[in-house]
Amino acid sequence: MRLKTRIAIAFLAIIFIPVILTGVAFYCLMHYKVQAIGKEYGIENPTYENIYNNSLMISKMMDSEFQSLKQEAEEHPERLEDNSYLNQLNEDLDEDNAYLAVRKGDSIYYNGSTTISDSKLLDSLPKYGDSYASSDSGMYIRTEEQSLVKQVDFVFQDGAEGSIFLITRMNQVFPGMRNWMFDMVVIVILILVTTSLAMSLWIYRGVVTPLNQLKKATQNIRDGNLDFTVEGNGVKEVNDLCEDFEDMRKRLKESAEEKVDFDKDNKELISNISHDLKTPITAVKGYVEGIMDGVADTPEKMDRYIRTIYNKANEMDRLINELTFYSKIDTNRIPYTFTKIHVSDYFEDCVEELSLELESRHIELTYFNYLEEDEVVIADAEQLKRVINNIVSNSIKYMDKARGVINIRLRDVGDFIQVEIEDNGKGIAQKDLSRIFDRFYRTDASRNSTRGGSGIGLSIVRKILEDHGGKVWATSKEGVGTVMHFVLRKYQEVPVDEQDTDHRR
Template structure:
């Protein structure tokens, strides 16, 4: 490229020099003047050549070399090679477009790697979560078959455990099936205009009695106008509230356990908050609790069971509603789960 350019420049300026010399020969009369004019001409041509060469080097050769290098890197699978070129000329624009393409490809590859990694984790987790009850079922069944347990009471106890483990497995498989469907958008939502206040009181009625009968102190409060409307699927939204309350019950380590749910006005949004005085979550774990299959070490040790899917479903449902969910927590003090949904506003018809 460089050699070709130099050759073109040489040919161009030689032709130009010859043309000017030929014209001068005709115009300039005195010998000494001719030499002087040739000298100036030579200087002008050399300076112009140098400037033209520098321009071509900066604007064409260097960007092309960088582009070539980048194309080579990308074609060899190195998507981290940055092609850094500003400028508004055509070659810079081509380079900038190529850089966008590289970033796009890099993101696609990273996404694919993330999905692959998650799938591997998923298979590992499913195998582990299914293996645990199966091992127990096998052990208890062998106990009965080998005649280790002889009395009808003991046999009944063993059978009850086998039954409970089988129920755990069914629940896990149901949750997994639901998760896979919701994750791949195969759960059709039925969005309606609903009153968050009505929905809130339905939830209170649903969970209140049950919680109180289990010894919890259950409180609730509302601070939203009854005519406020949100667009939501009530069945899925009820799943969200139930999941969060089930966690509050499951990870409760105090007597009496306290659970409070509230509905607040938050400018263009309504905010649901569920607070418990349970074991709390380590600060480092809070960003991970909405990840599929994440369970804090403290919860694993409680023997409460669970596969860490609940909050990932909750998050997906809230995000599919265009909302946001987050948690605040302090170990030993308790946790608050908050989610917001945008208020629905009828488009106002203008008089124009």
């Protein structure tokens, strides 16, 4: 989810969730209050309208005080003449925004209000014996403010007619409603605070949690630790950043591993080249010392010593060339000069050159050309010769038979020319066949380093053939021998009429 979307959702949630929860809370609290107030004030089957009817609820609220006054007037009317008693009652009523007034004859005997004068009060109060004011519902009067009056008539001890009035100001909200409003305000505040905190935490966790992962990841990279993972679980923008960071970490790890492998390969290459150069150098030094000491005292010995020195020098030159070519492989700067090569003529020349070297090593070389036509390929003659020489050299290196045999065969396989170079050497284990073209790969069974060689010959073969658009593979059987197969695509000329058609298009 995008950060923009998450913020929009949080904004809408902060608006609508409190509205919905407030509505639910309002309904539940109102239902509870209606039942509680109905029970408190004795309203049968209370409804929401009862709650909203302020006059009715104030009237019901003062019912108990009104009934007490009626009972007092009937049983102890003399108390209604006692000012101290009336003051005590008036103080209790003040909490309910009400007060008492007592009229004796045509004058005010007691006025519990501190804001309305006796004269104004006298003008507003109902007459003695007023049925409306004497009812439980009372009647409304207006002095300085609208009030609900409930009247109880009685007779003073001296025989004068009197009335005590329970006057309730109507500019108030009855206590039950005030409590309900206070509870609603508290609930709304709690809903707003809780919703805001929840949405803020949701956005915070969506952004800060993956950022903390990235911070920890950068610390790991700083400390050289690349074995960890970064997983985004927040907003899309931060997730994308985490994914890019994870890709970077993987590439850094791959680069670090490649560097370790590269350093290891370089050390192995240096070790192999040093070992392989030391052997012919030692031989050259020995034969030169023999010449200097006069050991080669016959023309035949001198010729043999010089020829051996020449062969060892060629061997060193070959090793140095491999090292140079190896550096060009790593930088993809192999020099190619592609030309048309007639396959049959080219391989006849190669076989002729190889025959001289193999004859001196007592290895029989046979050549089979199964091509029916004089096929042509596009290739670099020098690099293709390197391929053949490297394969043949590898066969010679691991030849373990007293009578060595190497067969070279050419076959036509459709759009390709397939070359097979077979030997009767010690063979290669099946588990190693898929890896013999890897750089520096060696096995005790097939490519033991004690036999010499830089360990990159077959990897050079694969690289050159891939650059020619071909491929190489091997089949082998231990104790019997190995066959190296590689293919080159045939050169096919486009007919003149097709060329003209292409030009017109």
